[in-house]
Structure formats: C-alpha cells, structure tokens
Amino acid sequence: MMNRSDTPPGHAAPRRRTGLAAAALALVSALALALAGCQRAGADAAAPGAASTAAASGPVEITLMRFFGSCDARYGTSTDATKAVGECGILTSLVNRFNAEHQGRIVVKTQTAEWGPYYDQLTARLVAQDVPAISVMHESLIGDYVRRKLIEPLDDGFREVGIDVDDFTDHARRGVTYDGRTWAMPFDTWSWLWHFNMGLMKKAGLVQADGSPVLPRSPAELLAQARQFKAATGKPYFTWAAANEQSANTRTLLTLVFQQGGRIFSDDGRHLDLHTPEVKRALDLMKQLYDEGHIKPGTDYPGANQAFLNGDAGVLIVGTWTIDQYMKEARSGDSALRAGYHVTPFPQLFEKPAAFADGHAWVLMKGGTPDPRSRRAALEVLKFFYDHDLDWARTGHLPTRRSIAESAEFRALPYRAGLATITRDGVSVPSVVPTQRAVEALIGEDVSNLLVNDKPREQVLSTIEKRVNAALRRAHR
C-alpha cells in the first residue's frame, strides 16, 4: 500500500490534487467576486455619464464627446466665453453657460478625449454601444460616418430649433452636406494660412506701403521673393512641418493643385490619380523651394512653430488656430515678432483662388439620443453653438454662418476681414472620398520623402497612388 510518504512530487494523490484545485478555485473566485463588486461600482459610477433620458421630471443629460483638451482648473466655472482664451477655454465656457441657462432642464456632460486617437476611441465606444449623444467631428470624415449609418440626418431637426442652413457659408454647407442632406452643425472653417514675421519681411524689402506683406502671385514670383528674402536676411523664407508630420505637406500640395483647378480623385472617390500636370507642377515647386534652402529643413510641427517664433524664418504655413497666440507673442517685448505679425490666406499662385480647408462640426450619433426628449435637448445644444458662432471664431477659426462672417463684430477682430474669403474659396477633398485621415497621412508621408529624403518624384507619385488606392479599395469593400 502506498502511503503519503511514498508519493513522489509530481504524483500527488487525487485527494491532494483536489484540495489544491479547490484552493486555486477559491482564490480565483475571490478575485472574480472582488472584481464583480468593483464592476458594479464602476457601472454605477459610469451610469451618469451616459446620454440618458433620466426620469421624466429630471433634467435630460446629454453627453458631448470632443477633443480640444480639458481646462477645468481655469475655466471650470467660467460662463463668459468672451473672456476665455483658446479653443478649450471658449468651448468650456460655452458649455458652462448652456448648463447655467438650461438648469433643471438639460445638462451637458462633456467627455474629453485627446485629439490623436479621438476617432479610434469613438469607434471603440460605438462597438461597445456606449454612444455619445453629440460628437465633434471633422467635416472631412462626415462622409465615412454617413456611409456607415452612424450619424443622424439633421434637416428636420434644424428646422425644428431654428438653425438656418441657408445661412451656412459655402464651405461649411459643402462640408456638412452629403447626398443632398445635412448631417452636422458646422462650427468653424479652418484653413492653411501664411503667418508673417513682418520684421524680417521689412528687412527683405517685402512690405507694401500699407504695412502688409508683398504677396507672390505666381510660382516665379514666389521663388524670386524667397531668393530676395534669403539674400537680405540669410534665413529661409518658409518654415513648415516638412518632416515627421504628414498633414502639412498634404495640405500645401492640395492647395497648390486646387489653385490650378486640378483634381486628384475620381468622381466616385474610389481612385486616386496623381500623374497629372497640376500635381507635378505643385511638387516641383515644393521641391525647388526645399532644395534651394527656402524652407527650414527637417522641422516637425513644434520645430516649425519654434523657428517662426524665434525669427528663424519669414513665413510659417500653418492653420487658423495659432493666430491668437502669435498676436500675443507679437505684443511681447522680447519676441522675434515684436516688429510685427501678419496673417493672410494662402496666396493665389496659380489661376484660381483656393486653399485647402476643413472644419469642425457637431454631429448627433445614431443611438445617442434614444427618445424625442433627449433628441430635442441635443438639438437645443446645437442651436446654442449655432448662436455662439462668433464666440468660437475668436479662436482664430472662421465662422460657418454667412451673417457672422459678414458682421461688423467679426470683421473687427484682427485680420479676420482678410481671412473671410476662405469661407468662400476654401476647398476640401470631396466627401465621397472615404478614410480621408489615412489618405492625408499616406500622401504627406511620401511628399515628405520627396522633400527631405530626395525620393524621386515619379517614385513618390507611384507609391502614393499604390498605397492610397489600396486604402480606398479596402474602404469600399
């Protein structure tokens, strides 16, 4: 008979094995129970964050998912958007004011996500059926969400709360319309601008009598002015995020192509063709500027901003959102911009006035407002944003309402009168083109290779076409 002492390690008696298994199970069960308890606590804590219909007597809760950062510490209690600064400050103040004005009836709960993985997180939420009521969205992506049936059409709702789509600017209207229907409340138009260091421009003799910069009207003039600038200042004319950043190169390329009346996508948005004279001319101009040393080499987004603020280049090409910051910098005594700052739309270098533009818009997510009461409340939030378009335009972004763009209040804001043309001339990639963020990155990556790494132009064109067309095919499956 074998007793316990006969049992070698590794050949435990069944009873001992059972005891061990029971102990293991007990431990795992205890852990699972603890987790389940936590889960309930988590679910309880999470419940108020959902778009809820609440009790009929209580306020309707509307979840609003957005980027633009969080600034509770500074603007957590602010309700005066006119005194707030920056995208986060102004938007937080607007939401606070809405909540104050609708106390007891509607409460907007902001859910902030960082900009980089914003859409990945939105997708994760949709998969988990944790749908926000309202979400901010780039107009260039609205087509994707319409095709996937993830957002609500808004024409009827807009009529219901008094949002006049005829008052939308041309660019905004195009941006939120798909198949003849309106799918979002446009909040702003942002575009590609030229920001000038007027001290350096003066040194280069490129300032007009009225104090504004001399703008080039053709590629030849641009090259001549860039050479003149370099000879006078010893610095490159331009700085922009040419390396380690995809968007800037794509937007500049598209602007130059749009100004020639060129198109790169087929009508149905299923195919990209870059082998056109317009694209080649645009790329050749960018490459020549880079090779002749008129673009500060190897700078990414923060590097390009730094170069501009330190007076290492005359012109920074970047978006509308930096205007306030540069104006503030120009007022500072020790700034490289103290001799003057100016900003204009991307100058017309070819036959047509055009500049790449996109916009931020608010959408109602399908399933985020499950009943008429919450839907009505969400529409009231959109109406509130529509009414406060001017407050938001103080960020530097352009208004989406014609009446605001033409108003004295807006035009009285610094430089805005000159920028208002973008609300008409801004051009976007057609909304039938899917997955535009990925497309932008794929184009920009190889344009960067052309500029920074001397990849031959023909190879660049072929690589982009191959990669983008594969992405478009996948998106249309």
Next chain:
Amino acid sequence: MSTAALTPNPTAAEAGAPARSGFDRAVMALLVLLALLWMLPLLWVLALSFKPNEFLMGRTGVFLGGPYTLENYTDILGTSMVFRWLANSAGVALAQTAGVLVLSSLAGYGFARTEFPGRKLVFVLVMFGLAIPSQTLFIPLHRMFAHAGLQNTFAGLVLPGLAGPFGVYLMTQYFRAIPAELEEAAMLDNASRLKTFLFVILPLTLPAQATLAIFTFLGAWNDYLWPLVIATKPEMYTLTRGLASTQTNFAQSEGLGFLMAQAVFAGLPVLTVYLFFQKYLVSAVAGTGRR
C-alpha cells in the same frame, strides 16, 4: 588549520588593492557619467514642467533660468477628476498585481511540480503568449469585452492583464529551481500538497514574487492603450488615460509645460514604488538575467 592560514596575505592585498581600486574608480566614474547622461532627459522633463507653456513654444532647450511657474501643476491638480483617476490607477494596478501573483504562482507550481495530461502542450501554448504581440489581440479582445458588457468597468480594465505568460514562465522556472527534497521532506511530515505549497515552497519564491509584483504593477500603472478603448467615460479613466484626455490638440507645441508636468505627476507614484522596492527590483532584474 592555523589562524595564519585563514588570514589573507596583507602584503599581497595591499599591493593589489591600489590597482583594483583605481580601475574600480574609473569604472565608477564612467557609470556615474552614463547615469547622469541617462538622467538628462528626465531632468529636462522636470525643468520644462516648471516653465510657462507660452515660453516653451519658442524655446525648449532650457534647463535653468526663468521664467518659472507652478501653473502646470495647479492645472493638473485643478482638474476635477484627477484624484479619481489616481485612485482608479491604483485600484487597477493593485488588483492586477494581486491577480497575476496568485494565478502565476499556481500555474507555475502546476507546470513545475505536477504531472497532468497535456502539461507540456499547455506550457508551450502559454509560452506562445510571450511571442504574440499584445496589439494583435487588441481588436478581438475589445470586441469580446464590449460584448460581455465590460466597457467602462473595473473588471474590463483589470481582467486582460491577468493573463500574464511572463509571470507563469518566471514562476515555473523559479519553482523548478527549488530542490524537490524540500517538498518531499514536508510531505514526509504529513503536510498536504496545499500546505506544502503555501507554507514551504511559496515563501521560498518571495524574491520572484517581488520581481513579478513590481513588473506587473509598473506595467499596469503605465498602461495607456487598453484603458484608451475600454474606459471611455471620464469616471473610469486611469491616470495615464485621464491626463492624456486633458491635452490640447497641439500639446507638443502649445502645451509643452503642461505635458511635462503630466509626465512628472504620473511618474511620481512609480518613482515612489521604486524607492521603496529598489532592492527587490535590482535583484529581480539581475536574477532574471541570470536565469
């Protein structure tokens, strides 16, 4: 044996000492230099965290010299949810650490000391887990958890981290290195398998447990990707996820000081863990290398 035989030859020791100590000093100086070099980015982060964001838009190559501000830190502390996120992170990291220790110890003991059908095959499958990048499992894992209703729950945050093949491997190797005679002796004294495991074998694995605990805790604390998709309500954010959500769109340019302060703030608890457990951590890394 005489006492003299045990005493080292003082002349030889004295003769050899200066040469060794000179070499040691040179090595030490080199190590200090490398350590300082390694610490430079951390010191840079610390220095930038005390500077205004507007100032940093134009100049980032600054260590010393003003202007200084505490605004970045007050902005973090003024974020209404920050202590909630801190508590969430602590809860998730501790639960994951406890879970991994329990499961890895049990699994490791099972693989090292028991025989059951398919043991080798199961062990190989577990080891496959080490070879598969976690990112490849990301989408199916999220769909599975979302389908189970675990979005925005502590269970959703904790459970995926419990499947730790590294922990199982580490503990298996550790259990294998413990002489079987110890176990046999305990069993001779009529100790059950559970008793032997809990009171004889498990205490011997404390260094490995400490190693595993530290690595698991740090991994869970620093995790950003999984909380990004499974915690989508601010109430359920962990600290890494929550702090990231407060960043402005171009934080690397327009909010650099705030970004650096966030890095310091999120790193402080980890640094505290390190200070308290550095003895275990150092021996853990050395031990893992030897093994």
